Amino acid sequence: MRVLSPTVHGILDYVVVIIFALAPSLLGLSGLPGAISYLLAVVHLLLTLATAFPLGAVKLVPLPLHGAIELIVSIVLVALPWIVRFTQGSIARDFYVGAGALIFVTWLMTDYRAAQHVTTRR
Numbered sequence: 001m002r003v004l005s006p007t008v009h010g011i012l013d014y015v016v017v018i019i020f021a022l023a024p025s026l027l028g029l030s031g032l033p034g035a036i037s038y039l040l041a042v043v044h045l046l047l048t049l050a051t052a053f054p055l056g057a058v059k060l061v062p063l064p065l066h067g068a069i070e071l072i073v074s075i076v077l078v079a080l081p082w083i084v085r086f087t088q089g090s091i092a093r094d095f096y097v098g099a100g101a102l103i104f105v106t107w108l109m110t111d112y113r114a115a116q117h118v119t120t121r122r
Contacts, residue, residue: 002111006063009110010055013048016103017041023095032084033092040073067112074104 004012020041024034051066052059061069077100080086081093 001109004106004110006053006111006114007055009063009106010048010051010053012106013044013051014055016099017045017048019099020044027091027095029092029095033086033096036080036084037095063114064112067107067110070103071107074100074107076100077103 018041020037023029023037029037047061047066047069048055049057050060051063052061053063053066076083077096080096080100081090086093086096
């Protein structure tokens, strides 16, 4: 069910950047969990700015590739707490599993081909 347009997806991408940037302060993520969150904020911002969709600035990355990257990131985020051994029941573990799940749901719901139709009509 691909109901999210590229524009709505772009808005959600910027919200994700803000969430990753603020999570260390708001949730008390320090050390590795905090550093990963800040890194993800920067990487997601750069990807969003470079994506060829209405809210992208540089438009270098095709939206379907952006989607593929997000799919991979969502899976890695869900697995991350076990890969780097976050404490069971910790806020960091819950945050990364939740973020991965939400990014996966956004991936499922986004119409990644819509941006191609817009650019080919011009």
